[in-house]
Every structure is written in structure tokens, then in C-alpha cells.
Amino acid sequence: MVKDRWRWIAVSLAPVLAFTSVALAGGYVPGVTVTATGEYASRPVIHIVDGSGLTLNLDGVDGTHTVLEDGKMWLGGPPAGDDNPEVYFDLGQIHYIEYMMFWNYNGPAAAGIGVQEADIYYSTDSDPGTATWTLLTDDQVFSPGLGDDVTPFGQMVPIAVSARLIKLDIDKGLIDQTFPGGTGWTGISEVRFYDPNLCVNPSVGDIDKSCLVDLVDFAEFVADWLVCGMDPPEACF
Numbered sequence: 001m002v003k004d005r006w007r008w009i010a011v012s013l014a015p016v017l018a019f020t021s022v023a024l025a026g027g028y029v030p031g032v033t034v035t036a037t038g039e040y041a042s043r044p045v046i047h048i049v050d051g052s053g054l055t056l057n058l059d060g061v062d063g064t065h066t067v068l069e070d071g072k073m074w075l076g077g078p079p080a081g082d083d084n085p086e087v088y089f090d091l092g093q094i095h096y097i098e099y100m101m102f103w104n105y106n107g108p109a110a111a112g113i114g115v116q117e118a119d120i121y122y123s124t125d126s127d128p129g130t131a132t133w134t135l136l137t138d139d140q141v142f143s144p145g146l147g148d149d150v151t152p153f154g155q156m157v158p159i160a161v162s163a164r165l166i167k168l169d170i171d172k173g174l175i176d177q178t179f180p181g182g183t184g185w186t187g188i189s190e191v192r193f194y195d196p197n198l199c200v201n202p203s204v205g206d207i208d209k210s211c212l213v214d215l216v217d218f219a220e221f222v223a224d225w226l227v228c229g230m231d232p233p234e235a236c237f
Contacts, residue, residue, distance in 0.1 A: 027060070028192045029097070033090045035128065036074065038082025040185075043075035045087060048188045054103065061101060062154040065189045067147060069107040077173065077186040085186055088128040089166040095195040097122075097159040097166070104155070104174075105187035106145035113185045115142045117172040122163035131165055144174050145189060159193070166193065 036045035047053070053072035056063035066072050076085045091097070105114035117139045125131035136159065143155045159166070172178050173186040199206075207217040228236035 027198050028101075028194050029091050029095055029198060031092050032193065033092070034087060034191075035090075036076055036082070036087045037085055038076045038080040040075035040080045042070040043073050043187070045074040045076070047072055048074045048087070048191050049089070051190070053106075054190045057152055061156075061194075062152045063103075064149055064152050065103050065106045065145070066149050067106055067108055073105055073107065073187055073189045075105070075113070075185055075187040077184060079185055085170045087168040087170070087188070089168075089191065089193070090126070090128065091164050091166070091193060094124055094162055094164045095193070096162045096197055097193050098196045099194050100157045100159050100166070101190075101192040101194065102142060102155045102157050103153065103189040103191070104142055104145040106147060106149075106153070106189045107187075108147055112173075112175045113187050114145050114174045115168070115170050115172075115186055115188060116144075116174045117141055117170075119169040119171060120157075120159075121167040121169065122159075122161050123165040123167075124163055126164060128165055128167070133165075133167060136161060139171065154190075 032049045034045050034049045039045050053066035076082050120137040120140050121133040122136050123131040123133050146153050170186055173184055175184055177184045203213050205213045207220040230236050
């Protein structure tokens with residue numbers, strides 16, 4: 001009864017006292033895993049989700065990328081034994097993905113190696129090998145890398161679906177080669193996915209897990225003030 005009364009007071013006053021709250025929601029999805037149908041030994045696909053070589057701007061969204069290739073970027077395509085390059089991202093659970101930030105291959109020869117076009121697919125399944133895929137965007141065009149490490153060049157690609165898996169089926173490299181049938185390389189520097197509802201820095205005070213520390217959390221806290229869980233209760237005092 002007391003707890004319900006506190007909750008009612010908190011919910012009633014929360015809009016008035018909203019300035020006392022701390023909003024912490026919205027950000028890129030961490031812990032993404034990635035696989036590809038082929039990769040060059042010193043430039044494996046893991047480097048497009050591990051932040052290696054990426055320096056973000058203060059906004060935490062766009063940024064620059066190193067031109068160093070080994071250990072910093074993914075390189076694939078027919079020379080890596082992959083005539084039809086595909087990249088699979090597993091977000092770990094279903095997220096509503098508002099957009100994807102994409103940094104194309106940024107080595108010194110970036111204009112000839114990166115991705116020019118790819119089909120974007122998504123799935124709510126958990127296994128890329130058995131997933132049911134839905135086409136999201138046909139022939140998405142990607143901006144080339146710049147071949148320097150001082151100019152931000154991340155490309156914001158709309159996604160706007162709930163998914164666990166995202167697939168890039170690369171149709172064309174930047175030298176106008178098509179897959180399958182092409183003979184040249186393709187590659188990517190970094191990819192990040194953004195969920196506007198993601199609580200990127202949860203607070204221990206966020207009792208109701210709303211990603212907002214407000215009077216509702218305060219009501220939960222106060223309702224249990226000095227409640228002792230020990231036996232006997234006198235042991236708490």
C-alpha cells in the first residue's frame with residue numbers, strides 16, 4: 001500500500017520534475033560479432049567491428065580512420081578465395097537499428113578496393129547459416145574511402161528495422177567489378193550499428209530499467225527504506 005502510494009506520487013510529479021532526471025539512452029550496439037565468406041590473412045573481417053584504426057569525433061558517430069591496412073581493415077574478394085563476398089553481422093540480440101555507420105576501405109589504394117554497391121538483408125534469427133533473410137535495400141551505394149587519416153568520412157546508411165542479423169551481399173567493388181565474376185579485391189574499414197533505445201551507460205540508480213533515473217526509481221527506493229531482509233530483523237539495527 002505504501003509502495004503503491006509512492007509510485008502514484010512519483011508518476012504524477014515526474015513530468016513536472018523531469019529536470020531532475022538523467023537520460024542515458026541511445027548509442028551504438030557493442031559486442032557485435034562478424035563473419036565473412038572470405039578474408040585476407042593479415043586483414044581479417046573482425047577488424048571492421050573492433051574499432052581498430054577508428055577515431056571518433058566528439059559526437060561519437062562520425063570519425064576518421066587510419067590508412068594502415070594490416071590489422072585495421074577487412075580485405076576480401078576473389079583473391080582471398082571468395083568469388084561472391086558477403087559479410088554477416090550478429091548483434092547478439094534483436095535491436096531496433098535506426099542506422100548503420102559505414103567506413104569504406106581506406107588504404108592508400110582505397111579508390112580501387114572498397115565496396116561500391118551491396119544488397120542489405122536482415123533477419124531476426126540467430127544463425128546466419130540457417131537464417132531467413134529479408135531484403136532491406138537493393139544496390140545500396142557506398143561512398144569511397146579517402147585514403148587519408150585526417151578527414152571524417154563515415155557514411156550514415158538508414159536501416160530502420162528490428163533485427164539481430166544484418167548481411168551485406170557485395171555486388172560491386174569500387175573499380176566497377178561485379179561479383180560473382182570479378183577478379184579484384186573488396187574491403188571495409190569499420191561498421192557500427194545504432195539503436196536509439198539502447199541504454200549505453202546504465203546507472204545503478206535506474207531501478208525500473210527505463211534508462212532514466214527519475215522519481216519512479218526514487219519511489220521504489222523509498223518504499224523499501226529500512227526494510228530488513230535478515231532473520232531476525234533486529235540484526236539489521
